[in-house]
Amino acid sequence: MKKMLSAFLLLTFALFFSQEKKPMYWQDIQNFKKLDQENAPPKDAILLIGSSSFTKWTDVANYFPTKTIINRGFGGSRLTDLNYYANDLLNYEPKQIIIYCGENDFADDDKLKADVVVERFKTFYQKVRQKFPKIEVDYISIKYSPSREKLWPQMKEANKKIAKFMKKQKNSEFIDITGVMNDANGNIRKELFVEDMLHMTPEGYKLWTSVMNPYMK
Numbered sequence: 001m002k003k004m005l006s007a008f009l010l011l012t013f014a015l016f017f018s019q020e021k022k023p024m025y026w027q028d029i030q031n032f033k034k035l036d037q038e039n040a041p042p043k044d045a046i047l048l049i050g051s052s053s054f055t056k057w058t059d060v061a062n063y064f065p066t067k068t069i070i071n072r073g074f075g076g077s078r079l080t081d082l083n084y085y086a087n088d089l090l091n092y093e094p095k096q097i098i099i100y101c102g103e104n105d106f107a108d109d110d111k112l113k114a115d116v117v118v119e120r121f122k123t124f125y126q127k128v129r130q131k132f133p134k135i136e137v138d139y140i141s142i143k144y145s146p147s148r149e150k151l152w153p154q155m156k157e158a159n160k161k162i163a164k165f166m167k168k169q170k171n172s173e174f175i176d177i178t179g180v181m182n183d184a185n186g187n188i189r190k191e192l193f194v195e196d197m198l199h200m201t202p203e204g205y206k207l208w209t210s211v212m213n214p215y216m217k
Helices: 002-018 026-038 079-084 103-108 114-131 146-167 202-215
Strands: 046-050 069-073 096-100 136-140 172-175
Touching: 079 114, 096 114, 103 114, 103 146, 114 136, 114 146, 136 146, 136 202, 146 172, 172 202
Parallel strands: 046 069, 046 096, 096 136, 136 172
Antiparallel strands: none
């Protein structure tokens, strides 16, 4: 009886720990791994890493028909998430990496200082460079989503500082998409966003494409 009880308790503990809460976006990363197992990712592709502005760009290959793209945007990820999953996200053989992330860091904590986000990006950039010392690595500026207007000052400061950092790095560019999303008066074109005023319409992505094209390898 005691042996049966012990076995039952062991099984209960095993089930409990197997159902332990996984880190945020863990499943997204597992889905990427499954995709890679089912279809070997191409070499010398352009690897997109970042948050939902990439995640929702599901037809990105149609915007760049002459390029080979691997899109690894996931959820509402922050730079902290990119750093946490760096080994998984960098498990490819790309010729170029383009990053869009940082917007959600501010949304997650509206008191967050720009310098914190800049340091988070620098940390990820160094992780990229440790594995890929020579390939092109570019950063797309944080867009000014209308739903996050109160965060624009911090975002603008972060963009400015990341741009300055990237200018000093070899084989690196800061891709500024903010200007093309403004009207003639310098105001954000709200019609480029879907109802949530956060994510973009196809026209928004078309404008991003026009800016990104010259940087694509």
